[in-house]
Amino acid sequence: MGNVREVRIARRTGFCYGVREAIDRAKEAAAAGKTTHTLGQVVHNEGVISALQAQGIQTVESLDDVNEGAAVVIRAHGVRPEVLARAESRGLEVIDGTCTWVIQEQREIKRCVEEGYSIVLLGTPRHPEVVGLLGFAPDAIVVDEEEDWEKIPKRKKMALLSQSTQPPWKFEKLAAFMVGRCHELKIVNTVCPVTIRRQEDTIEAARGVDLMVVVGGRSSANTKELTRLCGIVGTRAIQIESEEDLQDAAVFARAEIVGVTGGTSTPIEDLRCVALRVLQLAGTPEVSARAEELANEALAAAATPAGRTTSLPTISGAA
Ligand code: SF4
Numbered sequence: 001m002g003n004v005r006e007v008r009i010a011r012r013t014g015f016c017y018g019v020r021e022a023i024d025r026a027k028e029a030a031a032a033g034k035t036t037h038t039l040g041q042v043v044h045n046e047g048v049i050s051a052l053q054a055q056g057i058q059t060v061e062s063l064d065d066v067n068e069g070a071a072v073v074i075r076a077h078g079v080r081p082e083v084l085a086r087a088e089s090r091g092l093e094v095i096d097g098t099c100t101w102v103i104q105e106q107r108e109i110k111r112c113v114e115e116g117y118s119i120v121l122l123g124t125p126r127h128p129e130v131v132g133l134l135g136f137a138p139d140a141i142v143v144d145e146e147e148d149w150e151k152i153p154k155r156k157k158m159a160l161l162s163q164s165t166q167p168p169w170k171f172e173k174l175a176a177f178m179v180g181r182c183h184e185l186k187i188v189n190t191v192c193p194v195t196i197r198r199q200e201d202t203i204e205a206a207r208g209v210d211l212m213v214v215v216g217g218r219s220s221a222n223t224k225e226l227t228r229l230c231g232i233v234g235t236r237a238i239q240i241e242s243e244e245d246l247q248d249a250a251v252f253a254r255a256e257i258v259g260v261t262g263g264t265s266t267p268i269e270d271l272r273c274v275a276l277r278v279l280q281l282a283g284t285p286e287v288s289a290r291a292e293e294l295a296n297e298a299l300a301a302a303a304t305p306a307g308r309t310t311s312l313p314t315i316s317g318a319a
Pocket residue numbers: 016017018019076077099100101102164165192193194195264
């Protein structure tokens with residue numbers, strides 16, 4: 001038992017629309033009786049992957065693992081164009097779940113190459129979205145942290161783009177840095193609006209609570225950024241992958257109101273599970289006794305129709 005009397009889930013959390021679409025397309029294919037695979041994990045969340053497996057959807061790391069005639073879903077991150085071509089030449093049914101925003105990024109980077117710009121891409125070098133983008137701009141220079149930036153050469157014409165989930169502040173800072181690197185600079189702001197809204201809503205939630213719990217993959221850049229932003233507004237934050245990481249009530253010792261937020265690959269149902277765990281583990285006796293009811297209320301308050309991002313048909317009472 002503890003002092004927590006309320007848990008709030010940040011607005012507009014849950015899957016982003018790109019992830020949700022890719023998952024839904026895989027589910028639809030399997031429901032239609034197709035042998036369905038996803039090329040790479042459709043989302044880095046073991047619970048979601050297990051649920052898809054239970055519906056007969058297998059994750060494969062290579063097209064060689066897919067039999068002719070079977071369906072292969074391209075996840076939201078997209079792929080290099082030659083991967084799509086190879087899948088088609090092998091007689092696979094390609095279900096392209098590339099996020100529409102990523103498709104737009106791919107078009108923009110291709111256009112910049114055609115216009116003769118040297119490309120700088122702000123992103124994590126091995127991230128699948130970046131790997132896919134490099135298929136359209138093989139000579140692009142990928143930079144991430146500030147210490148990388150000095151390696152950007154000086155060129156006459158340069159174009160700057162970003163992986164969708166990079167923090168906007170970093171993109172702006174790099175744009176300013178690049179002014180000194182070239183004569184002509186084209187800036188194409190490809191930071192995804194979902195990422196920006198998620199960060200805004202997390203900041204808003206963090207301002208009204210004593211402690212934030214950020215839920216997402218340990219290596220997820222957008223999750224780490226949410227944790228960092230909570231710190232910037234002066235609210236202590238802990239980052240976890242699931243409610244199972246919450247074992248010690250001492251973490252919540254001085255907290256009365258706790259906020260919960262999650263990365264774009266974290267299902268909103270996971271946030272409800274985390275809210276429930278916090279209420280049970282660290283709630284006041286009265287709150288702990290009503291933990292289920294309060295966790296459902298927190299979920300319902302967050303997942304308003306405008307902000308709903310779950311891929312499930314209903315959210316109430318989600319397990
Ligand atoms: S974060 Fe944005 S760009 Fe990336 S998959 Fe989600 S909606 Fe698409």
